[in-house]
Amino acid sequence: MPLIPPCDTNRRPARSGRAAWALLLAAATPAAAIERYEGTAFARDGGDVLYHETHWRLDRPGQPSRVVLYTCPDGRGFARKRLWGDADATAPRFEFVDGRDGYREGVRATPVGLEVFWQPRADARERRKPVVAAPGTVFDAGFDALVRTGWHALAAGRPVDASFLLPSRLGVIDVQVRREGAAVADRLRLRMTLDAWYGFVAPRTDLTYRLDDRWLLRFEGIGTIRDAQGRHQDVRIEFPPDRRVADVGMAEVEAALARPLARRCGPG
16 A cells, blocks of 8 residues: 555566466465455545455465455456565565556565665566665555554654655655544544655545554555556545455465456456
């Protein structure tokens, strides 16, 4: 669940990911505990469904990982993300690929350390740069772990500062998360803001969490998924608690990893 838009590296994504899929499947044996939850994205100001996202969290000691499949409103899968690291990792390794044009971004391990990479489309050159997972640095969905780590401070009204990785910039920007208003009923509302220089990049990002289990109920801001013109969308993503299922089968994950990605959503 990236929270800040990438700005605007020569392998087709389907080929480049096969080895990684095999490694993931080898690590995720049927003995692993697998949780599935779902989200639905709308335009932030309302309107029709833009896309759906289904998350699988594979909890195997020493080898935790996650898979996300993004689907068109008609059910066709068009993008996929894989993450390696436990749920409390603020800087997980990850790879996102969009089947519509071959857009790719992520962080991978190399013999000399971590590397951020970005490729705007399948026929474009991949750009890459070494990156350090320093304390306070957040990669992609690691933002949720940052919130849980700083939960007590945030609930008490104290801000939490972090450096958020933008793969398209091959670098990080400073962000701050703070409570937005007082906790109401069973919910805690948070707001993430950028530093002054990057304030024009995105409108505010608001997040609503359930107090009792720190479950993300709603995300409102710029997400990873782009529209037909390649622009990152300002979305509202709802994560209904009743769409969260524990202990699903490994066959679901295998199917999500093997599923061909559509070249477009909509007719045709």
